Amino acid sequence: MKTVMIVDDASTVRMFHKMLVSTPDRIIEEAENGVEALEKAIGTQVDLFLVDVNMPKMDGYRLCKEIRRNEALRAVPIIMVSTESANRDAERAYQCGANYYMTKPVDADMLKLVVSAVIGGGSNE
Amino acid sequence: MGLKKKVEPVANISEDFEEKRETPRTTEQLVSELNSNDGDVRRWAIRDLSGQKAACDEFLRRLPFEDDPTVIEALFSALEQDMSGRHASQVLSLLKSENVQLRNGAIELMQQNPDVFAANVTLLMQDKDPDTRIFCVDIIGAVAHIEAVNWLHQFALNDDNENVVGTALDKLAEIADVSTLDILQTVESRFPSHSYIQFVISLIRSQVRGADE
Numbered sequence: 272m273k274t275v276m277i278v279d280d281a282s283t284v285r286m287f288h289k290m291l292v293s294t295p296d297r298i299i300e301e302a303e304n305g306v307e308a309l310e311k312a313i314g315t316q317v318d319l320f321l322v323d324v325n326m327p328k329m330d331g332y333r334l335c336k337e338i339r340r341n342e343a344l345r346a347v348p349i350i351m352v353s354t355e356s357a358n359r360d361a362e363r364a365y366q367c368g369a370n371y372y373m374t375k376p377v378d379a380d381m382l383k384l385v386v387s388a389v390i391g392g393g394s395n396e
Numbered sequence: 397m398g399l400k401k402k403v404e405p406v407a408n409i410s411e412d413f414e415e416k417r418e419t420p421r422t423t424e425q426l427v428s429e430l431n432s433n434d435g436d437v438r439r440w441a442i443r444d445l446s447g448q449k450a451a452c453d454e455f456l457r458r459l460p461f462e463d464d465p466t467v468i469e470a471l472f473s474a475l476e477q478d479m480s481g482r483h484a485s486q487v488l489s490l491l492k493s494e495n496v497q498l499r500n501g502a503i504e505l506m507q508q509n510p511d512v513f514a515a516n517v518t519l520l521m522q523d524k525d526p527d528t529r530i531f532c533v534d535i536i537g538a539v540a541h542i543e544a545v546n547w548l549h550q551f552a553l554n555d556d557n558e559n560v561v562g563t564a565l566d567k568l569a570e571i572a573d574v575s576t577l578d579i580l581q582t583v584e585s586r587f588p589s590h591s592y593i594q595f596v597i598s599l600i601r602s603q604v605r606g607a608d609e
Contacts, residue, residue, distance in 0.1 A: 281566040283596050290595070325530070327503075330496045354530060354559040375559050376592050 273390045274316055276300040278308040278334065279323040279352075288321055288352075291379050296392045305329025309337055317347050318390045322369075324353035324360070332367045339368035348389045352377055427454050435464045442467070446474040456486040465497055472501040479505060481512045488516060491531045503535050510541045517547055526557040533560065537567030545573055552583045558590055565596040572600050 275297055277288045285301045293299055300315065302308035304326040312320075320338065324331040331351055338344045351369040353360060361372040371385055421429070421444065429441035438458075445451045455471045462468050479487065490502035506513040513535055520532035529551070536547050548571070551564035561583065568576055580597050587593040 281563070283566045283569045283599060284592075286599070287592050287595050325496075325499075325527075327500050333496070354527065354563075376562065376590055379591050 272296055272298055273318040273392060274298045274300060275319045275321060275386065275390070276302060276308060276312060276317050277321045278302045278305065278326070278331070280304055280326045281323075284323065288377075288382070291377075291382050292321070292386045294392055297390075305331065305334030305337065308334055309341075312338075312344055312347075313341070317344065319386065320347060320349045321386070322349055322351050324351060324364070332363060335364070335367035335369050350382075350385060350389070352382075423448055423450060430454055430458045435467050438462075438464070438467045439470050442470045442474050447478065452478045452480070452483050456483055459490065459498060459501075460493065463495075468495075468497050468501065472505065475505060476508060479509060479512070481515060484512050484516050488520065491528050492525065499531065503531060503538075506535045507538045510539045513539055514541055514543065517543075521547075521550065521555075526560050529555060529557065529560045530563045533563045533567055536564075537570060545571055545576065548572075549576065549579050553579055553586075558587055558593065561587065562590075562592055562596065565593060565600065569596055569600050569603065572604050574604060576600060577604055 273296065275292055277285050277292075277299060278301075279285050279288070280303050282303075289299050289301070300311055300317070302311055305322075306328045308320070308322070309329075320334075322331045322334055326334075329337070331353070335349055335351065338347060338349060348370045349368060350371040350373060351364040352373050352375055353364070354375045364372045370389070373382065373385070423445070426441045426445040426448075427450070429437050430445070432438050432441070442455065445454065452475060455475055459468065459471050462471060475483075475487075487502050487505050490498045493499050493502075517532065517536070520528065523529055523532070533548065533551055536544050536551075545568070548564045548568050552561050552568065555561050555564070565583070580601060584594065584597050
């Protein structure tokens with residue numbers, strides 16, 4: 272089983288992303304912001320973070336940096352999803368440690384493909 | 397270009413300041429201390445300046461340049477007490493900041509001042525920057541105002557940016573009422589191939605109908 276942590280302050284976005292990436296061989300964890308994500312991730316086996324950029328308390332960029340600083344989490348892949356499409360935002364995401372950067376609205380098929388490419392599995396059947 | 401290292405240790409500045417603080421300081425001195433290199437001095441200046449006539453203007457002048465998170469927090473706490481409608485445009489300009497703490501602070505200030513926010517919402521709705529409009533929607537989602545649902549309807553019906561509309565629908569999923577059902581078909585037809593918007597619209601429909609039963 273692989274664990275995907277979806278981090279977004281909008282519960283509807285979390286539900287949508289959960290619907291897209293859920294498969295029988297994946298556990299989905301959710302967090303409303305970076306602080307909650309880190310609290311939940313420490314002591315849990317997380318295989319992928321799917322992270323929004325703009326969030327209260329701790330935004331996605333800072334969360335990325337914290338994950339990369341944390342010995343137990345630093346190797347976990349991060350997909351950042353943002354409404355900000357400017358190149359500088361993608362650059363900033365990569366500089367903070369993201370592995371992939373996708374702009375909202377996410378292409379549902381592309382998100383499924385990227386998640387499967389990163390952690391394997393992905394059959395919704 | 398290299399920066400010159402401070403010759404005087406920070407601890408000495410703070411000790412000197414503690415002595416100085418025992419004597420009353422004029423408003424001008426306090427304003428000047430808001431720009432001190434020492435974060436402790438800036439925090440005390442905020443505390444001692446708070447409540448004075450020019451305080452809000454000075455706090456808002458300082459905020460865009462402040463980089464110490466604890467001082468930013470102190471500035472926003474002080475503004476919470478003293479802010480008025482006159483300061484709205486300066487607070488709202490922080491929504492465009494690259495600093496997340498400044499943006500979130502501005503959002504929270506507006507949430508705590510619903511009438512000030514209401515007086516400026518039309519301006520924000522017309523802002524050219526979709527990110528600023530998204531922050532406006534975020535404020536609406538948390539502000540306790542009788543017009544909140546109506547403002548979200550306007551965003552969903554009229555905004556051209558799909559992310560702004562998506563965020564407005566996120567918030568409607570939390571606070572929608574029966575009147576929202578009337579606009580959903582129009583919004584649905586504006587973004588027929590947008591899977592997220594279609595998803596949230598179905599969610600809102602089932603929530604409102606569920607709550608109505």
